[in-house]
Amino acid sequence: xxxxxxxxxxxxNLWGDAWPVHLEKHLNCEVINFASPGAxxxxxxxxxxxxxxxxxxxxxxxxxxxxxxxxxxERANEGKDQDQICFNxxxxxxxNVRNNADHIFKNTGxxxxxxxxxIKNILLSKWIENNFFQDILKMQYxxxxxxxxxxxxxxxxxxxxxxxxxxxxxxxxxxxxKGTAKEWFETNQIxxxxxxxxxxxxxxxxxxxxxxxxxxxxxxxxxxx
Numbered sequence: 727x728x729x730x731x732x733x734x735x736x737x738x739n740l741w742g743d744a745w746p747v748h749l750e751k752h753l754n755c756e757v758i759n760f761a762s763p764g765a766x767x768x769x770x771x772x773x774x775x776x777x778x779x780x781x782x783x784x785x786x787x788x789x790x791x792x793x794x795x796x797x798x799x800e801r802a803n804e805g806k807d808q809d810q811i812c813f814n815x816x817x818x819x820x821x822n823v824r825n826n827a828d829h830i831f832k833n834t835g836x837x838x839x840x841x842x843x844x845i846k847n848i849l850l851s852k853w854i855e856n857n858f859f860q861d862i863l864k865m866q867y868x869x870x871x872x873x874x875x876x877x878x879x880x881x882x883x884x885x886x887x888x889x890x891x892x893x894x895x896x897x898x899x900x901x902x903x904k905g906t907a908k909e910w911f912e913t914n915q916i917x918x919x920x921x922x923x924x925x926x927x928x929x930x931x932x933x934x935x936x937x938x939x940x941x942x943x944x945x946x947x948x949x950x951x
Contacts, residue, residue, distance in 0.1 A: 727755040729948075730777045730874075732770045733789030735763035736881050736907070741919040742927030748934035749787070758783060763810045766795030766820040767861040773813050774865050778872045785948050786869055789907070790880040793858035793888060794849045796821040802834040823849055858883070859893040866900050875947045879903035879938070903941040910937045
């Protein structure tokens, strides 16, 4: 069994072995991890498309990140050897709710003070909520087009809680795990890594064994072959 995984920094191994490593171990399968630290869900779309065509997985597991991140193209990042800002020669920049001016200056040498406008008027807009579900729809369509079963789960935003009326129909079109990873870690008072934001190897293994795998199997999409 081969599983393609996508996610943000919580799926990367920057603070120890993250959940894809433990998923591979405890399901005794092959996992191809396309993590993108700091990226938004919009970057996962191209990586999903490329990953399916390159690796031909049996299943896809997508860890959704914060809905208020917005990923756009950035020419300055084209061709760079960094997973979070470039894929297949295409450059990306993800707008977050903090420190964009510093990141943009580092990437381009251009000084721009855009946080006040971007955060207040775009990243916290109703449109960004629509965009979150449009990204999910795009990823589901890619998986359907290649006949690869896909399961979504969210690290931060509970899909059932943030779904908007115009997109409620989407819930019947996707397979997703209810709740969030963040809620599980906080409820179980799991200790964070040294950066006080992410989690380390042991924490991720507990998460996979006690929450992720049981919920994946409960969907009846993924089977423990």
